[in-house]
Amino acid sequence: MHQVDGGRRALVGSGLALAAAPVLALRAGEPIRLAMIEGLSGAFGNAGEAVWRNLLWAVERVNARGGARLPGGARPLQLLRMDSKGNTEEALSQLKLASDQGIAFVLQGNSSAVAAALIDAINKRNEREPAARQLFLNYSAVEPALTQEKCSFWHFRFDAHADMRLEALTEVMRTDARLKKVYLIGQDYSFGQHVVRQARAMLARKRPDIEIVGEELHPMGRVKDFLPYATKIRASGAQAVLTGNWGNDLTLLVKAVRDLGLAPRFYTFYGNALGVPATLSEAGVGAVVAVAEWHPNAGDAGSAAMVQAFRRRFPDPREDYLHARMQVLVEMLVQAIEKARSTEAAAVARALEGLKFDGRGLGVPHRGEMRAADHQFLQPLYVSVMDRAGPGGLAFDVEGSGFGFRTVRRFEVDELVPALSCRMTRPAA
Structure with missing residues (x-):
């Protein structure tokens, strides 16, 4: 730990x-x-x-x-x-x-x-x-x-990009046979709108039996109390929440859901730090999933060395x-x-x-x-889930919380490579 x-x-x-x-x-x-x-x-x-x-x-x-x-x-x-x-x-x-x-x-x-x-x-x-x-x-x-x-x-x-991250997240969701109801929520700007729209389309293609029980966009960076959104999630009966939220918009959402005593699984782009693990504590173990290009417990000795060197440079958790x-x-x-x-x-x-x-x-x-x-x-991308750090657990926690992330699945480049649709204008040599 x-x-x-x-x-x-x-x-x-x-x-x-x-x-x-x-x-x-x-x-x-x-x-x-x-x-x-x-x-x-x-x-x-x-x-x-x-x-x-x-x-x-x-x-x-x-x-x-x-x-x-x-x-x-x-x-x-x-x-x-x-x-x-x-x-x-x-x-x-x-x-x-x-x-x-x-x-x-x-x-x-x-x-x-x-x-x-x-x-x-x-x-x-x-x-x-x-x-x-x-x-x-x-x-x-x-x-x-x-x-x-x-x-x-x-x-x-x-x-x-978002579709590559979503491809990995929804592939993990596809394999969860118990998952039947999902709530989609995001920040109301181009990225958040895209994540909600594409998540719906990908889940419909991969798991048409999953019901989207809620779809919500909220003002970006202006919501101080997410309790009304958490209340809607509770009323929907959602087993999982998928969100591209980041920063305080994610931390406050997670906190509001926890404060209502709910225990949905969060499928996130950025749920692996910036206060989320500490906010959820034990309630987040096995319940917060994140997708990223890497995480502290992802790799070999070289990976561990990078984590240790960064923490020596910035010792504040x-x-x-x-x-x-x-x-x-x-x-x-x-x-x-x-x-x-x-x-x-x-x-x-x-x-x-x-x-x-x-x-x-x-x-x-x-x-x-x-x-x-x-x-x-x-x-490559990693989908990881929150777990305990310390003796018998993960080698590294995040933000001094006592909780870190373990790999659920690593996706190689050829599993995620996006189709080409760019028509680039290049300057003269």
Whole structure:
């Protein structure tokens, strides 16, 4: 079990100071700046800060081994915090600020609606100003359209998109013969709407005997009391709830259902951290299912080493939320920069296309490939279920809760690979 002690309670210092530290340690060349545009305050600030820690750690590890190797000498990475406050207009304002500063690499993911707006703005700017083009690197915005009908040469997605995640989740649901009634609930924006719609379609195809006993969309980030929604779930007689909710919209939903004494199984995209295990405690054992590209108990000794190293860097259990895909994003960006021998956006984009990743030698136990045709990263997925950690249980818990996740099933790339529907417009060489 992952132990909680006084050392883990120590708070991490300010983000800007942490961002500067690895750059000051390297004097080989001007830093390659990465602008993380994310909601660091507001309703989903905790999710934004979790992203920040992941990306910061990835940047620090690259810099510790010398940075990106370029013909003019090694150059460190520098990660900049740009708070969108969870608002699309503010995100666009921050993008303009990054553009004005000549930052070529923009990172975002918490909200597909924000991602769509940023991609559109970058597309227009890159056409208007070809000498100062930018790349958009997406770690979590999973609406499929972003690599399908709205695909862009300037956008690369490192997370599995929603249909790939749903394919894995609903396949596990398909095999549960006892499951007869499911409630669908999501945030009322493009991603949440897509998850509810596609979940219904996939379950109808795979298990037509399952009854959808409720379908609900709620305002995103504005509901403080989910009791009315929990009451509807109780009245429906649902045995399971499927949701793409994330951040506090998921934690508060789970809490409201628990407070009513209900015990449905939650099939989630993001139920493996950000307070959900601690909120449910024993009631979540065997009842919370999550899908992700990796989880702390998924792998071998290399996987365990990555978890332990991250926890040494961020010893506060409240900051214990590690994503393999964010490590992959930074590592693949560096590989593409070195392959292109340039930091120019189009050259790096072409180097990223078709790039294969095997991070075992880098302390990232993950593999995958960036599909050139649509810029969707193809990788295995794990469906896992909440269980006890400690003696006789899982090796790692999450967030000091005493509970972690164990693998139910690993899905290989060929089980999830999405059909191609992207018609990408490419810039002239």
